[in-house]
Amino acid sequence: MLFCSLVPPVPQKPPSVLSNENGLLRIDLNFEEYSGDGPIKAVLLYYKRSLSRADWQQYLVEESLENSEIVLTSVLLEYDTEYEFCVALKRPGPGGEGRKGPSMRATLSCEEPSVKPEVTLQPVSEDTIKVTWSFVPSHKNMIITDFIISYRPSGLRSWKEKIVPKTDVNQYLITGLQMGTLHYFRMSAVSCGGTGPHSTMQSVKTEDGGMFMHTKSFEMALLLCFV
Structure with missing residues (x-):
């Protein structure tokens, strides 16, 4: 055999x-x-x-x-x-x-984002602006790791940057701003391939602290009248 x-x-x-x-x-x-x-x-x-x-x-x-x-x-x-x-x-x-x-x-190639975030701004207080955004990648397989929020007050050319890790919450509070001042904002998405284009630059003014102080003083005066 x-x-x-x-x-x-x-x-x-x-x-x-x-x-x-x-x-x-x-x-x-x-x-x-x-x-x-x-x-x-x-x-x-x-x-x-x-x-x-x-x-x-x-x-x-x-x-x-x-x-x-x-x-x-x-x-x-x-x-x-x-x-x-x-x-x-x-x-x-x-x-x-x-x-x-x-x-x-x-x-495995990694490309940088090609889409701009859509951004809206909202004053919250004398020194705080809420930044809200939406972002749809150019294709579903792109992995976005962070967003960069750039901002500066009117009159200055240098930008400050805040790196915000990507989460399910698409909003962030920028604090420590100048009271009653116009500020400019722009935003970009970040992947492992690099940083994408800036969003359209927008401006918003922080709230005026004088009105806030005046309201508080008026409330205090009313309180004293009833004591």
Whole structure:
């Protein structure tokens, strides 16, 4: 009786980049051509940072093998970091996974925002302005990390900046402003790719503290009349 030793399959080609835009890295696994024995049961994608001595990370692509393409995002990879990718194939039975095939390198690109925030301003007190904004990224995969609020009083050219981390609350109070003074505001969104364009510059005047003091004095006078 003759026993045939099966050879685990090994890809002959490295994976290749189909497209890299809008935070989506599309890769062709190129597993159709392989040496060794089939049938192929699963495709495994291995990845690690380029020039890193760390162990390969494994990602089970699929078992149906209907499509050789895969889309990677920032859930798996860090932006603007070069990674090395390779593919391994697995056939049924013990020891069915073959060695890793040829590798290729790619970087998940990160672009800066191209959309301006929509900003509204509201005086709250003599030294406080409430900034409220709305922002819709140019595509759903863009990850906004912060917003930068720039402001200055009328008569000065230098801007102060407040970095506000992105949360579900799209408003922020700017305090410590000059009383009864016109202030200019603008805003921009920040991603890992950089800072986007400024919003349309707007102006608003802080409340006049004199009216506030006059009201308080009037209330005090009324109180004394009833004592």
